[in-house]
Amino acid sequence: MPSQSVLIVDDEPDIRELLDITLSRMGLVTHSAATLQEARTIVGQVNPDLCLTDMQLPDGNGIDLIEYIQQEFPHIPVAMITAHGSVEAAISALKAGAFDFVSKPIELDNLRKLVSSALQMQGDASLAESAMHEGLIGSSPSITTLRQKISKLARSQAPVHIEGESGSGKEVVARLIHNNGPRSHGPFIAVNCGAIPPELMESEFFGYLKGSFTGANQDKQGLFQAAAGGTLFLDEVADLPLAMQVKLLRAIQEKTARPVGSSEEQPTDFRLLSATHKNLAREVEENRFRQDLYYRINVIDVRVPSLRERLEDLPVLAANLLERICERHGGPSIELDRAALDALGKHSFPGNVRELENILERSLALSESDTLSARDLQLSSIPTPAGPPPTSESEVARPASGELRHHDVHGDLEGYLENIEREVISQALEICRWNKTATAKLLGISFRSLRYRQKKLGLEE
Numbered sequence: 001m002p003s004q005s006v007l008i009v010d011d012e013p014d015i016r017e018l019l020d021i022t023l024s025r026m027g028l029v030t031h032s033a034a035t036l037q038e039a040r041t042i043v044g045q046v047n048p049d050l051c052l053t054d055m056q057l058p059d060g061n062g063i064d065l066i067e068y069i070q071q072e073f074p075h076i077p078v079a080m081i082t083a084h085g086s087v088e089a090a091i092s093a094l095k096a097g098a099f100d101f102v103s104k105p106i107e108l109d110n111l112r113k114l115v116s117s118a119l120q121m122q123g124d125a126s127l128a129e130s131a132m133h134e135g136l137i138g139s140s141p142s143i144t145t146l147r148q149k150i151s152k153l154a155r156s157q158a159p160v161h162i163e164g165e166s167g168s169g170k171e172v173v174a175r176l177i178h179n180n181g182p183r184s185h186g187p188f189i190a191v192n193c194g195a196i197p198p199e200l201m202e203s204e205f206f207g208y209l210k211g212s213f214t215g216a217n218q219d220k221q222g223l224f225q226a227a228a229g230g231t232l233f234l235d236e237v238a239d240l241p242l243a244m245q246v247k248l249l250r251a252i253q254e255k256t257a258r259p260v261g262s263s264e265e266q267p268t269d270f271r272l273l274s275a276t277h278k279n280l281a282r283e284v285e286e287n288r289f290r291q292d293l294y295y296r297i298n299v300i301d302v303r304v305p306s307l308r309e310r311l312e313d314l315p316v317l318a319a320n321l322l323e324r325i326c327e328r329h330g331g332p333s334i335e336l337d338r339a340a341l342d343a344l345g346k347h348s349f350p351g352n353v354r355e356l357e358n359i360l361e362r363s364l365a366l367s368e369s370d371t372l373s374a375r376d377l378q379l380s381s382i383p384t385p386a387g388p389p390p391t392s393e394s395e396v397a398r399p400a401s402g403e404l405r406h407h408d409v410h411g412d413l414e415g416y417l418e419n420i421e422r423e424v425i426s427q428a429l430e431i432c433r434w435n436k437t438a439t440a441k442l443l444g445i446s447f448r449s450l451r452y453r454q455k456k457l458g459l460e461e
């Protein structure tokens with residue numbers, strides 16, 4: 001097999017030499033360029049498997065080179081060499097399409113890891129394409145574009161923020177980014193930030209040493225360490241309390257984490273992916289989310305379309321989900337009849353693909369034939385809000401019609417509102433088959449708030 005080749009672009013001869021020696025020892029063929037112009041010429045001539053470029057070049061900067069390679073040779077990954085502590089430069093490089101960066105002074109171990117993973121990714125490209133179809137079902141233009149974006153993002157190490165309604169497939173997207181990237185052999189750690197009680201946040205994220213507080217009977221690894229070499233997926237990141245946001249920012253910035261009770265910082269190495277069904281920019285405007293953290297986690301953003309926006313995917317999605325459910329239950333395969341598909345097409349799916357999955361699963365349990373009819377779906381028993389699902393706690397308590405039916409209050413506003421709340425929450429629980437995390441998301445409230453309300457309203461299982 002021919003050796004893989006790397007183009008090194010730096011105007012400092014010492015750095016070029018250091019990189020040349022290091023990469024040659026890895027069995028790679030190296031080419032060097034001292035200027036942007038020279039780099040452009042060599043890329044075209046040798047078509048390298050990887051390009052490492054400095055930021056400041058005598059006749060331009062590394063971002064220009066990234067953009068040029070993205071445009072003309074999109075299959076070549078580019079990594080940027082940035083000045084020490086230059087967060088801005090690193091973010092610009094990642095946004096421009098660099099797959100990663102190394103900062104000066106160059107740590108050779110880090111450099112070797114970066115080069116190996118970039119070159120390994122090159123070999124896995126065709127594998128990635130087929131895996132992508134398995135995870136993300138649909139062929140609508142929005143899903144096709146999303147799939148292409150994922151395939152590109154998987155090669156990068158940039159933090160990605162995924163926005164989309166509850167149940168639309170944000171975690172599916174995060175897993176695909178992980179599974180198709182160079183960290184796929186490492187762990188994928190998914191954390192629901194809304195489900196961790198605030199008092200346990202620090203020990204969950206940073207871990208702790210035995211004896212650091214009452215009940216700490218043994219050392220516990222934190223999530224940052226558990227994700228080492230892999231990906232940390234922070235779901236519902238907008239639910240992180242402000243105090244934890246500061247600590248997370250520090251861990252990302254310094255790439256270190258100090259377990260509770262320890263005096264030593266430990267290095268961390270994870271790719272950060274995050275998601276929320278809320279509008280994170282608005283959370284920043286309303287001072288519920290730190291702006292500095294927002295810029296760090298939102299280097300690249302991805303939006304997952306709601307199911308309403310891609311109803312043309314319904315038939316293929318429904319068929320695939322039915323197949324998945326039948327397989328899970330070990331039963332014979334089952335299909336939807338035409339009328340059932342039409343009925344689904346008219347439904348608004350506030351809970352998106354998860355809701356579709358739940359509707360199909362419930363219908364399957366009730367149906368006795370090998371074809372599901374519109375009646376089996378029981379869509380009329382599911383509330384259909386006029387617009388997208390509510391996104392704030394205040395919206396949840398509003399009567400569905402938007403009007404206050406004051407004549408129904410009978411002098412007991414509290415009781416009246418409580419009844420509406422009970423009705424809305426129990427319907428949401430039904431839709432989500434009593435999955436509390438999903439219900440909380442559908443309602444736009446935190447997991448804790450849902451538990452509290454269930455208890456107050458007597459809605460516990």
Ligand SMILES: Nc1ncnc2c1ncn2[C@@H]1O[C@H](COP(=O)(O)OP(=O)(O)OP(=O)(O)O)[C@@H](O)[C@H]1O
Pocket residue numbers: 135136137138164165166167168169170171172173235277353354357437438441
């Ligand atoms: N395009 C898709 N193809 C196949 N399955 C999908 C797709 N989108 C979502 N799903 C399925 O729908 C369910 C919900 O997906 P997922 O958990 O990724 O949504 P989410 O947006 O992360 O939800 P939440 O906001 O509640 O965290 C999962 O069972 C997932 O497998």
